[in-house]
Amino acid sequence: MSRIQTVFERLQRQGRKALVPFITAGDPHPRLTVPLMHTLVEGGADLIELGVPFSDPMADGPTIQRASERALAHKVRLRDVLDMVAQFRQHDAQTPIVLMGYGNPIEAMGWETFAARCEEVGVDGVLTVDFPPEESSEAFAQLIRHHLDPILLLAPTTAPERVAAVVNAARGFVYYVSLRGVTGATHLDIADVAAKVAAIRSMTTLPVGVGFGVRDAATAKAIAAIADAVVVGSRIVQEIEHSGEQHAIPHVKKLMMELRAAIDGN
Amino acid sequence: MGKYDFPDAQGHFGRFGGIYMAETLIPAVEELRRQYLRFRDDPDFKAELAYELKHYVGRPSPIYHARRLSEHCGGAQLYLKREDLNHTGAHKINNAIGQALLARRMGKKRVIAETGAGMHGVATATVAARFGMECVVYMGAEDVQRQAPNVFRMKLLGANVVPVESGSRTLKDACNEAIRDWVTNVESTFYIFGTAAGPHPYPMMVRDFQCVIGNEAKSQMQEMIGRQPDVVIACVGGGSNAIGMFYPYIEETGVRLIGVEAGGFGIASGKHAAPLTANAKIGVLHGNRVYLMQDEDGQIIETHSISAGLDYPGVGPEHCLLKDLQRAEYVAINDDEAIAAFDALCRFEGIIPALESSHALAHAIKIAPSMRRDQVILVNLSGRGDKDMSTVARIKGITL
Numbered sequence: 001m002s003r004i005q006t007v008f009e010r011l012q013r014q015g016r017k018a019l020v021p022f023i024t025a026g027d028p029h030p031r032l033t034v035p036l037m038h039t040l041v042e043g044g045a046d047l048i049e050l051g052v053p054f055s056d057p058m059a060d061g062p063t064i065q066r067a068s069e070r071a072l073a074h075k076v077r078l079r080d081v082l083d084m085v086a087q088f089r090q091h092d093a094q095t096p097i098v099l100m101g102y103g104n105p106i107e108a109m110g111w112e113t114f115a116a117r118c119e120e121v122g123v124d125g126v127l128t129v130d131f132p133p134e135e136s137s138e139a140f141a142q143l144i145r146h147h148l149d150p151i152l153l154l155a156p157t158t159a160p161e162r163v164a165a166v167v168n169a170a171r172g173f174v175y176y177v178s179l180r181g182v183t184g185a186t187h188l189d190i191a192d193v194a195a196k197v198a199a200i201r202s203m204t205t206l207p208v209g210v211g212f213g214v215r216d217a218a219t220a221k222a223i224a225a226i227a228d229a230v231v232v233g234s235r236i237v238q239e240i241e242h243s244g245e246q247h248a249i250p251h252v253k254k255l256m257m258e259l260r261a262a263i264d265g266n
Numbered sequence: 267m268g269k270y271d272f273p274d275a276q277g278h279f280g281r282f283g284g285i286y287m288a289e290t291l292i293p294a295v296e297e298l299r300r301q302y303l304r305f306r307d308d309p310d311f312k313a314e315l316a317y318e319l320k321h322y323v324g325r326p327s328p329i330y331h332a333r334r335l336s337e338h339c340g341g342a343q344l345y346l347k348r349e350d351l352n353h354t355g356a357h358k359i360n361n362a363i364g365q366a367l368l369a370r371r372m373g374k375k376r377v378i379a380e381t382g383a384g385m386h387g388v389a390t391a392t393v394a395a396r397f398g399m400e401c402v403v404y405m406g407a408e409d410v411q412r413q414a415p416n417v418f419r420m421k422l423l424g425a426n427v428v429p430v431e432s433g434s435r436t437l438k439d440a441c442n443e444a445i446r447d448w449v450t451n452v453e454s455t456f457y458i459f460g461t462a463a464g465p466h467p468y469p470m471m472v473r474d475f476q477c478v479i480g481n482e483a484k485s486q487m488q489e490m491i492g493r494q495p496d497v498v499i500a501c502v503g504g505g506s507n508a509i510g511m512f513y514p515y516i517e518e519t520g521v522r523l524i525g526v527e528a529g530g531f532g533i534a535s536g537k538h539a540a541p542l543t544a545n546a547k548i549g550v551l552h553g554n555r556v557y558l559m560q561d562e563d564g565q566i567i568e569t570h571s572i573s574a575g576l577d578y579p580g581v582g583p584e585h586c587l588l589k590d591l592q593r594a595e596y597v598a599i600n601d602d603e604a605i606a607a608f609d610a611l612c613r614f615e616g617i618i619p620a621l622e623s624s625h626a627l628a629h630a631i632k633i634a635p636s637m638r639r640d641q642v643i644l645v646n647l648s649g650r651g652d653k654d655m656s657t658v659a660r661i662k663g664i665t666l
Contacts, residue, residue, distance in 0.1 A: 054565065056552075058288070104549045130553075132292055134285065153289040153290075155290035157452060157453075162293070180449065180450055181449055
């Protein structure tokens, strides 16, 4: 059984929901990424989304754009991100890692090489924002051959017949983008999200994660009531940005513990 | 060459093109494709577009025989397709008006656009004013600096011009920001994309709207010289004026098609915007798979050109295909060669060309002497140079 599946099955037995934080690899500094990943786990992460920096992050708001720019200023490449995962795995064999980013750095490496290397270092899933399933059959075949889950996005604008096609190509879990807009946008309508998540559940047995717009403990708690996983990205990246290299680790840990407590209903 | 029929139903031009977008926008581009295919052949839509092109844009644009410049070159005869004489001063209006008419039929009251040199921004602001639509134009902060007159024109026309400070602060970053706006406001907003690139159906739709250039040229050349030119030349950034000129000539295999990219400081310098000429690797950016300037890790690299309108790391998917099919040739012209051609057209013909179009002209001037006097080169003079006054003055060390 895959690490992703193991985590979601355990949580389901426990009647709990997954907390899925996102950080950009190399932000604020490459040497902090692996310690930050361990901090996320200590703070209650069930799965980590690790962002691969890209020069043109079209689907991201200013917070994650800046994180990408900080990482690229340190010349963090896709192969460095994979090395970071290998380092993380030396001390953590359980927590699933999903790489999240844009397709072009993977295209440049080659999907076959990338997928093989991901399997070798212990990546569990891959989410490429700008590669819809229609354009990705060969890429996904490489991922699946190397026991990696293609993680796919669903949006408020996705029509029901398309939801069916997307969940059919997805593995691991599906990620519902809870609002129109880029990462870090505001104005989350919980009732609307609940209706969409219910509609997605009627079409797949895969766990459903919800992200984009989870700004605080209260939103995290509200999302946890309706989804299997709460994805928190910009809020954590913002904490890293404001804390700087010196305070990033303690501040992120504190934020994670607040989110965890809210999700667990404490 | 067999029957040329691209793109396929999914927007692929051979191995190029496609739809590489975030999920939130996939339904939007799908809806756009449906609506475009519905109206493309609709007699009312076609009649309205024809009316606007004639009475508002001022088409057909003439073809002009540049006799003095031809004489100066001492070889082939140079003919210019005068897209610079269109309303707003460039070919961009052909596409902007087509997309605006489609936006109206789709009930969209807000349009957005990206712009490099500002010509597409001006064209979009113009049609938005013409049809009473809200208009936001994204423009790299660097381009806002070097194209100040166009920024002012857009503002006069009622558009909100947003300078983009991220990345290289040029055209590609303006595209990123326009895409972010569209993701956020997808239901109210029509994205009037300026070049024959991006996700399907844009490369096809922009080509179709720009084909008026080549279609007119074919009948005009027949009228003027009784045959088609030996060579057709156009500049290529994203490639909309070039594909509009080339497409009607694709099956006329006796006509050589040459696309001219921005060579910047020279291909060897690495500081250019010529992915086709420099044999860039294939990659994915802004919704399509194309030849793309990138480093070995797949990060998009900063481009350089004196001409803001050509300063883009990718190129439309159909040009990528035409290169692979060897139906069109692609070459690069450096900044200094473009400036020399700019000067030559001013002095010999009394026409001030855009720096973008000066690249096409420079290549024509380069090859004309090696051709016979009875041979003909048709250059697409895609825009006028008024917007480039401050850039050219700066290069010549003149303070205006």
